Amino acid sequence: xxxxxxxxxxxxxxxxxxxxxxxxxxxxxxxxxxxxxxxxxxxxxxxxxxxxxxxxxxxxxxxxxxxxxxxxxxxxxxxxxxxxxxxxxxxxxxxxxxxxxxxxxxxxxxxxxxxxxxxxxxxxxxxxxxxxxxxxxxxxxxxxxxxxxxxxxxxxxxxxxxxxxxxxxxxxxxxxxxxxxxxxxxxxxxxxxxxxxxxxxxxxxxxxxxxxxxxxxxxxxxxxxxxxxxxxxxxxxxxxxxxxxxxxxxxxxxxxxxxxxxxxxxxx
Amino acid sequence: xxxxxxxxxxxxxxxxxxxxxxxxxxxxxxxxxxxxxxxxxxxxxxxxxxxxxxxxxxxxxxxxxxxxxxxxxxxxxxxxxxxxxxxxxxxxxxxxxxxxxxxxxxxxxxxxxxxxxxxxxxxxxxxxxxxxxxxxxxxxxxxxxxxxxxxxxxxxxxxxxxxxxxxxxxxxxxxxxxxxxxxxxxxxxxxxxxxxxxxxxxxxxxxxxxxxxxxxxxxxxxxxxxxxxxxxxxxxxxxxxxxxxxxxxxxxxxxxxxxxxxxxxxxxxxxxxxxxxxxxxxxxxxxxxxxxxxxxxxxxxxxxxxxxxxxxxxxxxxxxxxxxxxxxxxxxxxxxxxxxxxxxxxxxxxxxxxxxxxxxxxxx
Amino acid sequence: xxxxxxxxxxxxxxxxxxxxxxxxxxxxxxxxxxxxxxxxxxxxxxxxxxxxxxxxxxxxxxxxxxxxxxxxxxxxxxxxxxxxxxxxxxxxxxxxxxxxxxxxxxxxxxxxxxxxxxxxxxxxxxxxxxxxxxxxxxxxxxxxxxxxxxxxxxxxxxxxxxxxxxxxxxxxxxxxxxxxxxxxxxxxxxxxxxxxxxxxxxxxxxxxxxxxxxxxxxxxxxxxxxxxxxxxxxxxxxxxxxxxxxxxxxxxxxxxxxxxxxxxxxxxxxxxxxxxxxxxxxxxxxxxxxxxxxxx
Numbered sequence: 052x053x054x055x056x057x058x059x060x061x062x063x064x065x066x067x068x069x070x071x072x073x074x075x076x077x078x079x080x081x082x083x084x085x086x087x088x089x090x091x092x093x094x095x096x097x098x099x100x101x102x103x104x105x106x107x108x109x110x111x112x113x114x115x116x117x118x119x120x121x122x123x124x125x126x127x128x129x130x131x132x133x134x135x136x137x138x139x140x141x142x143x144x145x146x147x148x149x150x151x152x153x154x155x156x157x158x159x160x161x162x163x164x165x166x167x168x169x170x171x172x173x174x175x176x177x178x179x180x181x182x183x184x185x186x187x188x189x190x191x192x193x194x195x196x197x198x199x200x201x202x203x204x205x206x207x208x209x210x211x212x213x214x215x216x217x218x219x220x221x222x223x224x225x226x227x228x229x230x231x232x233x234x235x236x237x238x239x240x241x242x243x244x245x246x247x248x249x250x251x252x253x254x255x256x257x258x259x260x261x262x263x264x265x266x267x268x269x270x271x272x273x274x275x276x277x278x279x280x281x282x283x284x285x286x287x288x289x290x291x292x293x294x295x296x297x298x299x300x301x302x303x304x305x306x307x308x309x310x311x312x313x314x315x316x317x318x319x
Numbered sequence: 320x321x322x323x324x325x326x327x328x329x330x331x332x333x334x335x336x337x338x339x340x341x342x343x344x345x346x347x348x349x350x351x352x353x354x355x356x357x358x359x360x361x362x363x364x365x366x367x368x369x370x371x372x373x374x375x376x377x378x379x380x381x382x383x384x385x386x387x388x389x390x391x392x393x394x395x396x397x398x399x400x401x402x403x404x405x406x407x408x409x410x411x412x413x414x415x416x417x418x419x420x421x422x423x424x425x426x427x428x429x430x431x432x433x434x435x436x437x438x439x440x441x442x443x444x445x446x447x448x449x450x451x452x453x454x455x456x457x458x459x460x461x462x463x464x465x466x467x468x469x470x471x472x473x474x475x476x477x478x479x480x481x482x483x484x485x486x487x488x489x490x491x492x493x494x495x496x497x498x499x500x501x502x503x504x505x506x507x508x509x510x511x512x513x514x515x516x517x518x519x520x521x522x523x524x525x526x527x528x529x530x531x532x533x534x535x536x537x538x539x540x541x542x543x544x545x546x547x548x549x550x551x552x553x554x555x556x557x558x559x560x561x562x563x564x565x566x567x568x569x570x571x572x573x574x575x576x577x578x579x580x581x582x583x584x585x586x587x588x589x590x591x592x593x594x595x596x597x598x599x600x601x602x603x604x605x606x607x608x609x610x611x612x613x614x615x616x617x618x619x620x621x622x623x624x625x626x627x628x629x630x631x632x633x634x635x636x637x638x639x640x641x642x643x644x645x646x647x648x649x650x651x652x653x654x655x656x657x658x659x660x661x662x663x664x665x666x667x668x669x670x671x672x673x674x675x676x677x678x679x680x681x682x683x
Numbered sequence: 684x685x686x687x688x689x690x691x692x693x694x695x696x697x698x699x700x701x702x703x704x705x706x707x708x709x710x711x712x713x714x715x716x717x718x719x720x721x722x723x724x725x726x727x728x729x730x731x732x733x734x735x736x737x738x739x740x741x742x743x744x745x746x747x748x749x750x751x752x753x754x755x756x757x758x759x760x761x762x763x764x765x766x767x768x769x770x771x772x773x774x775x776x777x778x779x780x781x782x783x784x785x786x787x788x789x790x791x792x793x794x795x796x797x798x799x800x801x802x803x804x805x806x807x808x809x810x811x812x813x814x815x816x817x818x819x820x821x822x823x824x825x826x827x828x829x830x831x832x833x834x835x836x837x838x839x840x841x842x843x844x845x846x847x848x849x850x851x852x853x854x855x856x857x858x859x860x861x862x863x864x865x866x867x868x869x870x871x872x873x874x875x876x877x878x879x880x881x882x883x884x885x886x887x888x889x890x891x892x893x894x895x896x897x898x899x900x901x902x903x904x905x906x907x908x909x910x911x912x913x914x915x916x917x918x919x920x921x922x923x924x925x926x927x928x929x930x931x932x933x934x935x936x937x938x939x940x941x942x943x944x945x946x947x948x949x950x951x952x953x954x955x956x957x958x959x960x961x962x963x964x965x966x967x968x969x970x971x972x973x974x975x976x977x978x979x
Binding site: 058061065069070071074075086087128129132134135140141147148150153154155156158160161165168172185187188245246249251252256265268278282284285292293296300304 | 715718775804826854911914955
Binding site for chain 1: 375395397400405410424425469470
């Protein structure tokens with residue numbers, strides 16, 4: 052059968068991709084402190100342990116503030132850049148877009164140390180604000196990638212038709228462009244929220260004393276007795292990201308369906 | 320159709336895109352209430368010219384006047400023109416009704432009046448009952464009608480149509496051509512159509528401006544344009560035309576005397592021989608349908624030349640023949656209507672071909 | 684400015700409108716990306732003083748970074764790890780991308796891509812930690828193999844070493860490799876492949892002579908997008924690499940956060956970036972030669 056071996060291979064590959072995620076709930080609900088097989092029994096005590104941890108509560112709060120702010124800021128910046136790059140020709144466009152998109156390929160540690168250097172030099176104290184600055188930098192390219200395809204699939208004559216029928220540039224943006232790219236905006240918000248929530252390196256360098264969720268998680272790995280609770284936390288996070296990504300994917304597809312464009316798949 | 324007032328006037332309109340000279344001095348007037356077409360190959364500037372009327376393109380020099388007013392002073396959203404876009408530009412997130420009524424938003428009409436006008440517009444394009452449909456659930460022909468209704472609901476002075484039929488299949492296109500003509504007569508406003516399809520332009524227009532490389536090379540009614548194209552380029556673009564080299568012998572006010580290679584000496588009426596040029600080497604052109612094959616038993620014509628059939632193309636209603644006339648260097652194409660009892664000739668058949676000097680057009 | 688003015692001006696000052704529109708994002712990137720990058724470049728030539736940076740120009744940091752045995756070993760190791768991870772990731776990913784593009788029903792392609800991307804978005808640190816659990820001395824792999832009687836004592840070559848780092852990173856960067864290759868494969872006109880076979884080539888030769896060259900831009904993108912960021916990863920080496928698995932990012936982190944030696948840290952960072960850039964350019968050059976073919 053043609054493609055048969057490819058299919059087998061692809062399924063094995065999926066198992067490889069999902070191996071850690073499948074293990075996660077097993078250990079989260081396992082009634083033992085040691086993360087190893089065989090499993091000893093079902094328990095929800097590690098989830099209960101999460102509730103009473105004040106450090107975790109702080110970390111979650113910090114991460115949520117950072118992720119929400121990052122999502123809004125990077126999506127806003129991305130709307131400007133995506134609109135400019137898909138609609139207008141201007142000098143230096145390739146260079147500016149290259150710079151803006153650079154964090155996609157730049158090692159995060161380079162972004163982290165260079166930001167750290169300039170912030171310290173400018174005398175700005177490290178806090179969740181400085182983490183937000185870094186996260187916006189690395190999330191914006193992802194948002195632009197999503198929004199560019201949303202703006203690109205907009206037929207330019209839709210705008211012209213609205214002007215032609217008497218609307219102003221502003222009301223055209225509100226009545227035509229915004230509703231049509233809204234699915235892209237929503238999926239951009241969700242993706243940048245997810246990236247920010249999970250980002251570790253920049254947060255580790257720039258958070259100062261205000262730990263984020265990943266920073267907290269790494270610190271807990273030092274204590275073997277704390278690890279099962281982290282598995283429980285991880286399980287919750289995985290469910291949350293699958294939910295958010297599912298919603299993002301739903302809106303992305305709806306956006307494509309609305310504008311009648313062909314689905315090329317994927318977020319990237 | 321005489322002495323109608325001017326609706327749109329182009330005065331030496333120039334347009335540059337960087338170094339590219341897109342419109343090279345357009346001078347023309349479009350009359351109120353006429354169906355006017357801009358016809359030309361892609362890249363000739365016809366769409367650019369249309370968009371200068373709508374206000375989507377600035378002009379580099381010259382002036383566009385709409386109903387006597389300088390259009391440069393009127394922004395696109397305030398001009399008394401509305402457009403049907405090539406892609407139709409139906410707002411995909413709105414229903415048919417919301418699309419058609421889009422332009423009325425600023426008029427702040429009450430609900431009943433709004434509904435009545437949208438209903439009228441939909442009825443006009445034959446879409447009554449489609450109001451609640453989602454825009455993306457429409458067929459190509461329906462989208463086109465929605466675009467028409469949406470543009471006409473504001474009662475513009477001029478309706479601009481940018482290749483509105485190019486996305487439709489042949490049957491649908493021919494049907495819409497007729498409907499557009501009827502619609503234009505019904506609403507009585509000026510229609511300006513951009514098309515690259517010469518047949519479409521001939522069928523629909525009161526007058527046609529043929530454009531090449533940023534210039535209008537001929538502006539005439541369809542009959543004149545077809546019968547008396549001013550240049551070989553126009554003749555070639557509109558329909559099929561045979562060309563034969565000819566030597567100009569004399570040129571007087573009552574016609575030209577030419578010696579056509581293989582056909583002999585003949586006289587061409589002044590209106591078939593537009594002035595210009597100064598050499599003796601000219602070309603004459605004639606349409607395929609002006610030549611006739613004489614079958615056995617038919618009386619001899621005033622002018623006939625024998626030849627050999629080189630190619631036969633059967634079209635059902637017509638048959639096209641390429642015939643090599645004796646003494647003529649290249650084969651000429653002629654078309655014969657297939658009437659009952661008339662045979663279709665085979666390749667290699669000898670035939671008598673009748674022609675008339677009245678059908679010749681002189682190009683210098 | 685009248686309301687229609689914006690539109691009427693588009694022809695004349697499209698450039699100005701575009702620049703104005705991109706300026707917030709561009710300003711942000713210039714201030715917080717270009718300027719900081721320029722800064723660490725400058726700092727890498729300055730001298731480290733105790734608790735402060737002394738503004739005297741020096742090559743000392745680079746000399747230290749390039750001659751000190753410790754740094755050199757780690758740099759070479761990082762490069763080798765990054766290269767092998769890239770090779771493993773892209774080679775493993777290609778058949779998957781090929782399968783999804785050529786053998787999956789178009790209506791289900793999105794679902795496959797979604798399934799492939801999901802693990803990528805889920806808590807990175809915990810995923811890395813779980814690889815440690817899977818590959819560890821008493822880990823899932825070893826205990827299963829022991830339990831099945833396939834091995835008599837735990838395998839040691841899979842835990843706390845460079846191999847574990849490679850596996851973990853190949854997992855982490857999988858979607859980065861699959862997606863660009865998939866996009867390139869999707870763009871290939873299917874009739875070209877039929878033409879290849881129609882002209883007498885076998886399926887394998889058609890793949891080699893038609894599909895692969897046309898998919899090359901995707902493969903190149905995949906290689907670069909995997910290779911470059913891997914140099915900057917320091918969690919994976921730290922968690923699953925053991926003492927012999929440390930990479931250049933760990934050195935940078937050490938200089939910055941533990942030893943407070945910014946100039947040396949910057950010099951190492953700049954050197955790492957320079958090496959990555961050079962290798963990438965070399966790769967692009969070789970690829971161009973390949974695509975031009977042996978004939979010309």
